Amino acid sequence: MWRTVLRRVLIMIPQLILVSILIFMLAQLMPGDPFYGSLNPNSDPATIERMRHAAGLDLPWYQQYFKWVGNVLHGDLGTSYVVNKGWTVTRIISQRIWPTLSMGIIAAVLTYFLSITQALLAARHENKVIDRVLIVWNTMTSAVPSFVFYFVMMVLFVYIIPIFPSSGTGIDDTQNFSTNFFSNLKYAFLPALTIALFSTNSIFQYLRSNLLDQQAQDYVRTARAKGVQIKDVFRKHILRNAFLPIASGIGYSITGILGGAIFAETVFGYPGLGALFVQALSGRDYTVITALMLFQGVLALLGGLLSDIISAWVDPRVRVK
Amino acid sequence: MDGKLLEAKDVSVEFKIDGQYQTAIYKLDISIKRGEVVALVGESGSGKSTFAMSVMGLHNADQTRVTGSIKLNGDELIGLTERQFDTYRGVSVGMIFQDPLSSLNPLMKIGDQIAEAITIHDKQSKQVSQRVQKLISDVGIVDVQRVSQQYPHELSGGMRQRVMIAIALANEPDLIIADEPTTALDATIQAQILDLIKEIQVKKNAGILLITHDLGVVAEMADTVAVMYAGQIVEQARVDDLFNQPKHPYTRSLLRADPSEVNSGDELYAIPGTVPALKDMDHSKDLFLKRVPWLDIAEVEAQIDEKLQKISDQHYVRGDAWKNFEFLEDR
Numbered sequence: 001m002w003r004t005v006l007r008r009v010l011i012m013i014p015q016l017i018l019v020s021i022l023i024f025m026l027a028q029l030m031p032g033d034p035f036y037g038s039l040n041p042n043s044d045p046a047t048i049e050r051m052r053h054a055a056g057l058d059l060p061w062y063q064q065y066f067k068w069v070g071n072v073l074h075g076d077l078g079t080s081y082v083v084n085k086g087w088t089v090t091r092i093i094s095q096r097i098w099p100t101l102s103m104g105i106i107a108a109v110l111t112y113f114l115s116i117t118q119a120l121l122a123a124r125h126e127n128k129v130i131d132r133v134l135i136v137w138n139t140m141t142s143a144v145p146s147f148v149f150y151f152v153m154m155v156l157f158v159y160i161i162p163i164f165p166s167s168g169t170g171i172d173d174t175q176n177f178s179t180n181f182f183s184n185l186k187y188a189f190l191p192a193l194t195i196a197l198f199s200t201n202s203i204f205q206y207l208r209s210n211l212l213d214q215q216a217q218d219y220v221r222t223a224r225a226k227g228v229q230i231k232d233v234f235r236k237h238i239l240r241n242a243f244l245p246i247a248s249g250i251g252y253s254i255t256g257i258l259g260g261a262i263f264a265e266t267v268f269g270y271p272g273l274g275a276l277f278v279q280a281l282s283g284r285d286y287t288v289i290t291a292l293m294l295f296q297g298v299l300a301l302l303g304g305l306l307s308d309i310i311s312a313w314v315d316p317r318v319r320v321k
Numbered sequence: 322m323d324g325k326l327l328e329a330k331d332v333s334v335e336f337k338i339d340g341q342y343q344t345a346i347y348k349l350d351i352s353i354k355r356g357e358v359v360a361l362v363g364e365s366g367s368g369k370s371t372f373a374m375s376v377m378g379l380h381n382a383d384q385t386r387v388t389g390s391i392k393l394n395g396d397e398l399i400g401l402t403e404r405q406f407d408t409y410r411g412v413s414v415g416m417i418f419q420d421p422l423s424s425l426n427p428l429m430k431i432g433d434q435i436a437e438a439i440t441i442h443d444k445q446s447k448q449v450s451q452r453v454q455k456l457i458s459d460v461g462i463v464d465v466q467r468v469s470q471q472y473p474h475e476l477s478g479g480m481r482q483r484v485m486i487a488i489a490l491a492n493e494p495d496l497i498i499a500d501e502p503t504t505a506l507d508a509t510i511q512a513q514i515l516d517l518i519k520e521i522q523v524k525k526n527a528g529i530l531l532i533t534h535d536l537g538v539v540a541e542m543a544d545t546v547a548v549m550y551a552g553q554i555v556e557q558a559r560v561d562d563l564f565n566q567p568k569h570p571y572t573r574s575l576l577r578a579d580p581s582e583v584n585s586g587d588e589l590y591a592i593p594g595t596v597p598a599l600k601d602m603d604h605s606k607d608l609f610l611k612r613v614p615w616l617d618i619a620e621v622e623a624q625i626d627e628k629l630q631k632i633s634d635q636h637y638v639r640g641d642a643w644k645n646f647e648f649l650e651d652r
Contacts, residue, residue: 217423218418218420218423218424219423219424219425219426219427221379221418221424222416222418222424222425222426222485222488223426223437224377224379224410225377225379225410225411225415225416225418225489226410226411226437226438226441226488226491227407227408227409227410227411227412227438227441227442228407228411228437228441229403229404229407230403232441236437237426237429240428241426241427241428244428314428315427315428316427316428316472316474317427317472317474
């Protein structure tokens with residue numbers, strides 16, 4: 001088991017290098033530069049040139065890349081030019097990550113809870129009314145753009161039945177969010193619930209068809225031939241086998257939990273990493289954008305690692321001896 | 322109880338296909354005594370496994386209709402509820418399936434899968450682990466401790482089938498149904514598994530319903546053979562009689578198509594055509610004759626008696642076609 005993990009971690013090193021190069025090149029391809037939007041259009045071109053030189057933006061791309069990677073390895077992700085001018089990117093991210101984390105965890109737990117419940121219901125009543133209703137519902141929620149539902153939920157639970165705050169975190173400075181983690185959960189709950197309600201489709205469809213698939217397997221017939229009651233066969237044999245692929249997918253939900261939700265955070269005015277990304281993009285805050293993309297890339301790699309560890313843990317056939 | 326362990330009379334099985342019931346087995350009679358091995362032989366689609374599933378009560382009740390009478394030790398099985406059936410399954414009847422890899426739960430240790438067969442019927446049992454170990458060693462596995470801690474994918478095909486047999490034997494059933502027990506195994510392992518089944522059958526004096534399309538297995542194992550075609554038995558006899566004096570055209574075709582019976586160099590006989598689809602089965606005729614192209618229409622379409630005819634002691638044949646049937650080459 002540990003050798004499997006070690007091997008996977010080693011494979012991640014070249015992956016990380018590749019991801020960092022790709023991200024850096026994408027950032028280079030973006031039009032303009034950090035000073036483009038933030039300066040007075042009437043500024044003296046010589047001044048801009050001096051500022052570009054001071055920031056090292058006139059160096060060839062590979063020199064800039066190595067400088068950037070060197071700084072990242074030292075924990076220096078640069079300084080924000082636009083969003084929180086003068087702040088280090090590390091400081092911005094470490095503040096914004098708390099709202100994102102609290103919302104992400106609630107959203108992930110609710111998503112799994114809702115989609116698993118729906119899949120179990122649908123599979124137990126295959127082709128009955130409830131099954132059809134759930135399929136239509138899930139297909140619809142995945143077909144309609146998510147922000148449409150966000151506005152609907154906002155109108156419903158903020159104006160018509162005012163039980164949730166409409167936006168924000170209730171504190172002026174997200175710096176205090178970590179200390180007020182639990183008292184701020186009510187701000188996180190509506191966006192999280194909204195995300196969860198309308199993103200059940202993939203897990204629902206997958207688990208439902210897995211359950212139906214597993215019910216037809218030969219080992220189910222063996223269990224029945226032993227004299228095991230149908231409901232016990234379902235509980236002891238079918239469920240675990242059907243959950244395997246879902247369980248290994250849980251690793252990837254880390255990107256959603258820590259990476260932030262772009263649409264939901266923007267619509268609900270929730271100051272997490274997703275909203276930060278939108279702000280940074282529209283302000284062309286290069287250092288913030290590259291840092292966030294790198295963070296997302298690392299999360300995706302970690303998600304893959306986590307998924308592999310979980311599958312090896314739940315499925316004896318995956319373990320490497 | 323006249324010594325009959327399993328007595329099936331007039332058993333018909335119908336499947337619901339597109340809202341219509343189609344007959345898969347039509348008025349089948351078969352019986353098994355204690356200590357007797359009865360083989361059910363036929364092509365794929367002849368209804369052998371369907372009958373086995375009826376005895377086990379494992380058909381999907383929404384889509385299947387089983388009529389007639391199946392008595393196990395005198396108790397009627399047809400019409401039982403799922404819960405009532407659960408007290409027979411694994412207790413009075415044990416079943417061995419064809420593919421031992423897919424028939425074992427991939428996520429459960431071997432020992433736990435065998436233990437489940439015991440605890441499900443005997444929740445108080447204290448010696449479960451001893452009984453499991455006894456069962457594992459009874460089926461010829463030497464390394465009992467290690468195997469009981471292993472998962473199915475860690476065992477060879479032969480070992481897995483031994484485990485399946487251990488599960489079927491867990492509660493010392495009176496009747497063992499073996500559905501193609503050696504089809505998925507290597508030829509060398511086949512003989513070992515057959516020996517094991519035979520040995521257990523003799524030791525426990527159990528009855529065996531052996532379902533197979535392998536005539537070699539039949540010759541080695543069976544006391545009585547019933548040949549099935551299109552959901553009916555076309556011929557039933559003691560094993561020697563069947564191999565030495567096959568009567569029904571289908572039986573004779575099967576024996577002629579058996580590769581082990583042909584001298585090398587001879588051309589192997591192939592029965593033309595396939596088993597008819599369920600909706601095309603008209604059980605008032607001898608359905609196999611449709612696959613004998615050299616017979617004239619009148620003979621193929623002739624109505625025949627539903628019941629098997631007794632032609633000698635313990636030898637039964639369906640229809641009259643056998644009386645003057647000849648292969649094309651022999652005419």
